[in-house]
Amino acid sequence: MKVGRVVLNRFLLLLAGLLSLIPAFMAVAGCYVSYLHPSRQPALHWLGHLLPILLMLNLVILLLWCWRRSRWAVVPIVALLNCIPYLTSIFNWPVGKTAPPERKVTVVSYNIRNEISKNILLDGQAFARFIEEQEADIVCLQEFPAGGAVREGLIVELTKLLPYYRIASQKPGSLIVALFSRYPIVEMQPVLFPDESGNISVWADLDLGGVKIRVFNNHLQTTSVNQNRVKPSFNLGSTYEQIVRLKRVVEKNGVIRARQADAVRREIDRSPYPVIVCSDFNTPPSYSYRVIKGRLRDSFRVAGKGYGYSYRYLRKLFRIDFVLYDPSVFRSTNYFSPELEYSDHKPIVATFDFTTDSASSLFLK
Incomplete structure (x- = not known):
């Protein structure tokens, strides 16, 4: 019974980690979609409009992974680092x-x-x-x-x-x-x-x-x-x-x-x-x-x-x-x-x- 619970927890952790890749990829794509003319794949440019929400979502995921002390925290960290050019366009000191x-x-x-x-x-x-x-x-x-x-x-x-x-x-x-x-x-x-x-x-x-x-x-x-x-x-x-x-x-x-x-x-x-x-x-x-x-x-x-x-x-x-x-x-x-x-x-x-x-x-x- 205990082994089955461990296996289930590991599976759920893996699933959550894989799911956290989705907002990470969306945020990175949103940061670089400006290099694509809107007449090509116009739906992708929605990611640019949604970037503030996507970045906040990645931040929440990062905090959750840090709380769990999981290596999956690297996923939102990489996404946020790739979005530094956008972040510096809205926050500056x-x-x-x-x-x-x-x-x-x-x-x-x-x-x-x-x-x-x-x-x-x-x-x-x-x-x-x-x-x-x-x-x-x-x-x-x-x-x-x-x-x-x-x-x-x-x-x-x-x-x-x-x-x-x-x-x-x-x-x-x-x-x-x-x-x-x-x-x-x-x-x-x-x-x-x-x-x-x-x-x-x-x-x-x-x-x-x-x-x-x-x-x-x-x-x-x-x-x-x-x-x-x-x-x-x-x-x-x-x-x-x-x-x-x-x-x-x-x-x-x-x-x-x-x-x-x-x-x-x-x-x-x-x-x-x-x-x-x-x-x-x-x-x-x-x-x-x-x-x-x-x-x-x-x-x-x-x-x-x-x-x-x-x-x-x-x-x-x-x-x-x-x-x-x-x-x-x-x-x-x-x-x-x-x-x-x-x-x-x-x-x-x-x-x-x-x-x-x-x-x-x-x-x-």
Whole structure:
């Protein structure tokens, strides 16, 4: 009887160990799925969206195996170690102190959510005070209001601080982005997307007191998770239809977003000037993030502290807003993302120093 119990325990332990391989493999695949274009095997990209849950599951499994003092603990450990690049994209703690900037430029990127009924707290004066407190030089806004008192109030108040501005959209009725600047805007052009999603990206050349830089303001295709959230019910047929619809919409939007990222990347590569990229990617670090980032630096991963998220809903699990920059000219010295209640996103405040030999060589001749 005792021998049979030992055999059963060993079998159950082996079975539990083999089962723990499943979330480990899923987490590792989710960390590296960004190297696969979403048009190929789009279902695999769900692993990227589910990564926070998969990592927490592996952590729980690791604690259980440690409690059992089992060698199977190596499985979640290997999975978590393979996901370090992703973990550093959501949690960061810089080592040492950052030297203060000699020639400071502060950039704010913020999706302010243009649905007036849902952002009635967005008061132009209050938001302008926030921008003034941050000593912002460049402000990139996504989902800028199409009209009404909110739009006019923002323009009036922000131009008191940042006199140069441009507002753009792909077509009437589509999403709008806006750029406000303390420095003259020399030129601004849209990035043409190969779809009719209504999303938009623009670049603008700014003259920073004798140095030209190119700023990108992007609002990529949404996942539509919130709009198609599954509401379980006793009607299994209805629940199943909701799941299928959510899967289809998210995968379709992932492909659209990837094509938009490819278009933005081509424009970055063509830029004759050092770039700063402000973006609502509408996705955590993924194919779109990897492609647009390229050799640019992520201001959070350089100067951010602690747990970084920018989307205030979905349990605050996702960082989908980014400020990227050219490290050959700029140096990130500070990153700040306060919990404002104007929008479902958090603003990103990134401060840079560009007093370098590389920047000096770019002074207008």
